[in-house]
Structure formats: structure tokens, C-alpha cells
Amino acid sequence: MTAGLPGSVTLLPVPGVPEVRAGDDLAGLLTTALSALGDLQEGDVLVVSSKVVSKALGLREPEGRAREDLVLRHSRRVVAERATPAGGTTRIVEAVAGPVMAAAGLDASNTGPDGGTLVLPEDPDAAARELHEGLVRHGAPARVAVVLSDTAGRPWRSGQTDLALGSWGLRVLDDLRGGTDADGRPLAVTARAVADEVTAAADLVKGKLGGIAAAVVRGLTDHLAESGGDGARSLVRTGPTDWFGLGRAEAVRTALGAAPGTVEAATVGIPSVRPEDDEDRGERAVRLALLGQAPGVTVTGSAAEGYAVRSPDPVLAGRVAARLEVALAGEQVAALVVVELAGDASADD
């Protein structure tokens, strides 16, 4: 056996958690399941899928409500959106629960016999703290961390990983700034997202099809925080320090007056998750260029042939032409835009 070597960490799946219903004592169910592993030990990190926490807390929207309305209800703002072939809209949002994630973390799979849609706790750190209190009441050592995990996609990477949705008792960020590297040079910007690495590690043993709701991460005693730690909410980076507060298309559309999640965006038309040809993209760009502009301007043409903007008002023609160029660039369509003034056949690019 190799476990117990200096510095090693063990990831233990926690089987035997039964189907969780609203009002269940989740800490009690976990304690029973953990007893097969020899109970929680001082310094353990218990990673629990947010799904079972939501089930125990009864955080469930009934069936019959429009999914898109539910997503917006559980979101602070929309980061990106795409139309789906089925006629709906899939959205990446800043969830009320904290992270930026698809569909506000709403969960319609593995929801159990009660059906409906599971929703995330509004304060996942508080839910982790309460679960910790329950575990201690059931005999767990106080010096144990509890992390709620959820699953999310990432920009630039295929596939999902688990991340820390809520945390109690863990130093979620291991801030090495101010330290020095092994060569004695200062470490300028390194801060490890330990809580996210812990949930990613735990996912390796929790699996998905197996329905394992929890895992113990044993050997990270040094990362435990005395008074709860900062919580997983502190790992959420939004606002001015987040350079990716809107998707690429959404940034341009927002600058032209059609922010994601608004009536304006829906009126212009939302890009599809499926590849679209230049003509469809171009038509959307024309609608976006005309959004909120005074009447009296027409746009003709196509992505293949280029577009002509005509208006008796030359200022308006110039405005719409510039907006159309920007909108086309936002759609990544290369097409020429010319202005044709009334009674003037000459082109002004």
C-alpha cells in the first residue's frame, strides 16, 4: 500500500447515500454512508454534489414552467446566449448562486422521483456551513472542511469539470503572492484555486453515471481554515477585473444596443448554436445596425454582394453604415458596405 506516504492525498468515493428527499437530514445520511469508510477524520475535506444539497433543501422548481424563464429568474445577468435548433435559447449567465455557468446551474437530470428542476442554493457557502454543523452534530470532528461542488463548462476547453460552489473550512485560494520560487525569484501572481482543484479531484471518484454524491479528500490538512475560510463565493471573479464579462458576439451586440437577455436581442435575432451561413449572419447584422435608429433609411444587398445604405438624411446613412460594418464584424462576416445618397449614384465606403 502506498497511501500514507508523506504528502500523499487519497480520494475516497462515498457510496451508499440513498435518494435524498426534501426535508431529509442530509448530514445524517452522509454520516451513515461515511461510517463504511471509517467516518470522517480530522483534516478531511468532504466534497458533496450540490444536487443532493438542493434535493435536501427542497430547492426545486415545479414542472410546467418555461425553462428560459427559470434561467433568467436564477441569474444576475446574461453573459452569452445562443438559439437552439428546438426553438429555445441556451444561456451562460452569472448565477444568483455565484458562478458564471450555463443555465444558472439549473438541473433537470438525476433529479429523482419528485421531478421538476433542481435549483442551486442562493448562498452555497451558508449551505456548506450548515452541512458542516450537521456533520459535527452527528459526531464528525470540527476540523473538517465541507465543499459543495457543481459542474460547469469552460471557455477555450472542451468538456466540463467540477468547481467549488460553496465552501466551509477550506482555504479556497492558496495565495503564494509575496513568496519566492525555488530559485529565490519573487512569485508575482500565483494564487492556486485549491477549492476548485479539490472538487475536480473529487469528481474523479464521484463519477456521474454511478450517482456517487460525495467524496472524501484526505491529506489536505494544511489547507484547512480555522474559522470557515473565505468561502467559494470569493472565487467568483466578475466585474471590471473579469475580461470576459460578455461573449465575443455579445460584446459587439451590447455596444450596438442589443445586450444578451433583452427584448432587443431577441428582436434582432440570437445567433444559433449551429453554424450559420453568411447570409443569415448578414441579415441579423442589418437588423442590428438599424436597431434604435430613426426611420428613413434602407439597407439592401447581401453578404455575398455587399450592402448599400440609402437615406435622404446623410448623417443617418453614415450612422447606419458604420453600425452595419461593426455588426458584420461582430458576426465575422466580411462584406463591403457603401452609402448611396438620394439622387447620388456614387458610393462612399
Place this chain on the structure above:
Amino acid sequence: MTAGLPGSVTLLPVPGVPEVRAGDDLAGLLTTALSALGDLQEGDVLVVSSKVVSKALGLREPEGRAREDLVLRHSRRVVAERATPAGGTTRIVEAVAGPVMAAAGLDASNTGPDGGTLVLPEDPDAAARELHEGLVRHGAPARVAVVLSDTAGRPWRSGQTDLALGSWGLRVLDDLRGGTDADGRPLAVTARAVADEVTAAADLVKGKLGGIAAAVVRGLTDHLAESGGDGARSLVRTGPTDWFGLGRAEAVRTALGAAPGTVEAATVGIPSVRPEDDEDRGERAVRLALLGQAPGVTVTGSAAEGYAVRSPDPVLAGRVAARLEVALAGEQVAALVVVELAGDASADD
């Protein structure tokens, strides 16, 4: 002891790897270090920091070269950029090595006594395969996976985690699409980025200040791939399916003709990593609005008072006014823009 329980995974740090120099037999050094752990076992995943791979391969840019030139040289394209207080530019790029990451993964810390800047292998999957071959030559079982790890920040999350830069022998993506959940409902979109979760887990024991270059992940036999697997490059998602191919500011700037990493962007001015006041942002928006436009137009005013666009050419005035509105939105500055035509004191917003 709890290791060996069904489904458990053990993370073992590999101490004792000496300082690696160009030309060193890294597989041999790792084999010696691993012997203290009882050698690699069939089904193990060995996670190795790309840093030591780059050292062994001599992938090092000498000192004295401008860091920003090095970053661009090792990049396919720039995703986002910010000016630093020291007068430089920090960039998130799509690295030649594959992932989107800061500074193309160039590494100037812990580079060892040789100094200079470590650069990533151009084909990290091939480097993982070669390391695997070397380990087998030194006696390791063939059925062992090798994953090269590197460290990266993430949008929307504080702190860095490790990700899979190169891989040989692991099923990097555990595609559950087509399966069903525990309730029998179809799993539509879930595909686990196992390789990224493996490197995140390994980082928990490798640490940073400790200078541990490798870790063994034991217990993931089911995730090994027979003929090498798809490689970590397959986890890189760029192009049309990546909704975040440019930063929020960069998407707008690109649509107006100043893509990141270009002379045009530098001419207009690159936003600072530090918070800037509305006037600085507004001045940059004016330069961006005028970029590439015909002469004969002036813009006066300020973010606080609003801006006036004047030109004898009304089409041009309209064009620049619309561009300025978009540029201001991209800078998240709320300011009114009016057009004042020559000999006309009336305003046209």
C-alpha cells in the same frame, strides 16, 4: 488505512527529481525518483510539470529578448490584452502549444540556474508520448499514461488551476453523451474533461513552492486509452464553437478595426490592467472611433460633458458618431454623442 477501498484514487507526489538541464534523460530521472514510491504500476497516470519537460528539451529563450516579442512569437493569436503600469503589455493568447493562456505559457520563474525564459513544447502530446517511451525503456509498464501539466487562470474564477497541456495514454474526455442518468433520463451534453481534472488533482500534491515536478495518480485504470488516446490538444476549444474568442473590450475594438496584438490597437491605446477614469476611457474611444476614417472630422468634448462630432461631410460625421457610441459602450462609458454639421448649430443625436 483506507487506500485500496473500491473506487478510491491516490495522489502521490514524486520527490527527488533533481534540477533538470537541457539534454538530461528526464525519463531516467523520473524513474529513479519513482523507485522510492515503488515504481510506476500498471494503470498509473504520471503527471509531469511541463516546466521540467521544457528544461530537459532545452526549450529556452535566452535572456535579453523583449518578453512581449517572445509572447507573440509563441502565439497563434491574441485573445485579450492590457497595458501594465510598468509600460508593458500583458496578453492572453492562443499559444502555439495549444491552450489559451496568459503569455503563451512562457515561464520566467523557477527556470533554474540557466536563466532565460522557458517556453512550451510546440507539440505537447508528442512530448508526452516520447516521455512515455522513455519510461517504458526504463522499465515502466506500457499501460501507463503520461500527462504534461501547466498552470493557467480562468475567466470568471479567481486563482489558477493546472490543466492538461499534453497527454499520452489517457482518455482525456469521458464522453457521457448518449448515456442515461440514474433516473433513466438522457444525458444530453455531459463530457468530463478527465485530463484537466487529473492535473488539477495532481497539483494538490505537487505544490509550487515545494518544487515537486511530478505526481502519480493511482486508481484511474478505467480511464486509460489503449493507443495513446486523443491527446490534450483535443481539449482545446477555439474557433466558432468558442463563444469567448475575444475579450469583452477586444471584441468591440476588433469590430472597429483595432484587433488585439496589432499596430492599430497599440496606436489607439490598450486599456490598462488598473482601473481608469471615464475621461481616459473616453479619449481612447475617440481615437478608436476615428481609426481608419477619412480626414475632415473633429471630435470635441469629454466623457462628463458628452462629445460633439463635426465635419463638412455629413456621412462621415454620422459614421464617426456611430463608431464613437460603439467605442464608448465598449469602454463602458455612458456619454452622449451629437453631430454638429458645418454652419448648423443644431444637434443630431
